[in-house]
Amino acid sequence: MIAATGLVKRYLLGGQEVRALDGVDVHIGAGEMVAVRGPSGCGKSTLMNIIGCLDRPEAGSYRLDGEEVAGLDGDRLAGVRNRRIGFVFQTFNLLPRMSALDNVALPAHYGDLPDAGARARRALAQVGLDDRMHHQPNQLSGGQRQRVAIARALVMDPAIVLADEPTGALDSRTGEEILALFKQLNGQGRTIIMVTHDPAVAAHCPRQIHLRDGRVVEDG
Amino acid sequence: MxxxxxxxxxxxxxxxxxLRSSLAMLGIIIGVAAVVSMVAIGAGAQAQVLERITAMGTDLLIIRPGQRGTGGVMSGTQQNLTLEDARALLDLPRVRQVTPVVQGMGQVKFLGRNTRVQVQGVALPYLPMRGFEVERGSAFSEAQVESSARVAVLGPVTAENLFGGAEPVGALVKVNGIGFTVVGVLKAKGDQGWFNPDDQVLVPYTVAMKQLFGLTRLREIDVQGAEGADLTQVQADVTRLLRRRHRQAEGSGDDFTIRNQAEMIETMSRVTRTFTLLLGSIAGISLLVGGIGIMNIMLVTVTERTREIGVRKAIxxxxxxxxxxxxxEAVVVSLLGGLVGAALGSATAWLISALGAFPARIEPTGVVLALGFSAAVGVFFGWYPARRAARxxxxxxxxxx
Known part of the structure; x- marks a missing residue:
């Protein structure tokens, strides 16, 4: 499903070149649950951005379902992000002054789906928040907010869910609940890729990819 | 979406x-209100000026003697327009009516009251040509003009000054010591600014020339073009005829002047239109300033919502x-501001007219234009911040x- 080979991405940081990715090969099959681990600055966020089609590699090839992503223009990449990938962030990134339902429905509106509202209700039911759909984010607890964010990631029914430190802003008990939810989604056949620096979180994933200095040092 | x-x-x-949104709107509100009220005032002024000129008749040529002078020094008005000129003009094919006009000041007396007014000696067509109507009594007749009858038609102000509430028609007044019978009173036209047509006395030109002022030459000849005739063409005919009658040498200047009412109306509407445009453009500048305000607010908004933009892109x-x-968002701000501004501007214009300061006229096209312009301001000044957000x-x- 995800076939990335020889990914290279460099940044200039304070006049110095940083090789965030230095020839990374990653292959992830459908239905896998993978943790991407490594210390900060190892390139895991850059890898996630490229897999999530927010960024393009300078060199190497990234095929998503056999389609080369490097050659797509901005609008097509937005379309891929909209339909095939769901994002979950560490700090939830819900839009303020918008109900949970409207937040969840947003990707469906960008995808011009006529049944955005119904889809959003279903997604909220899936994460167990159908009784909070008219609350605004600031009326919800951290765990509830992250559930809303997961519902938003699910509303377009994407094959892949990318989570960047999804439990980083939560206490450990709520974090466990969120991880359980990810496992449940994985059980339904969805591919989950999770970036984390926390070994306890990574332990929930059958497969772990270790990055260090822009290279894969361990995969399995 | x-x-x-x-x-x-x-x-x-x-x-x-x-608070921020209303402040951003305020610039547009003031700008649109200024445009709408200024254009209303300009349009009102234009309507008033045109109404005044039209009140004097629209298809008229007013012929007056030219100035006398040699070597460029003008030394007074010539006395060269005659009754024969007037009769000859009537024979022109494109001329409908002609009236000779003589003028003088008259001391008009009735019982204990008296007033000093302009006395016009005119022929019968003068009244319809100049848009006068008789409100009480009647105008004098053709026969009375022919026979130099001592009859007079009073302007309503003159009648009021002399008679107060009493009935003027049938009364005997003295004009410069000569007795005249009042046969009618004119309907009020309103002050024209430079001359009040309601405060004057009209008498047959015959009696005015022979008995009142002892004149042989005319002060003015008014010519009305025939139905549908091009007034410029009529003016050319009149010029040619008068030059021939006055035996003017080829190449010399006319010894008379012609005022063309149609040209006058056109000139005045051009002037007032320019005036309106000027007022509107000055007000438009404030609209532009309002647009810059919107741009400023939108730039702040985009910076503030950077993270939101990132999230929206990610999903x-x-x-x-x-x-x-x-x-x-920028257009909504400017359009809302435009709506409020249009209402405020209309209210201002209405208030100005209601207070009688100026006859403002609210033009629906002006309001629509101002709204369209404010939306355009939103697009123009919202474009750069929006593009920054998109990129x-x-x-x-x-x-x-």
Missing amino acids: RLSLVVGASLASLRANK GARNRDILRQFLV LDPIEALRYE
């Missing part, structure tokens, strides 16, 4: 920042979705604190 959703989101975000918003969102790098935007 559907436009209605985008507009709804814009309204919600404006509500969230009420599938294309650059043009973001562009549209911020553009719509944000999603990764940078998501990382923005």
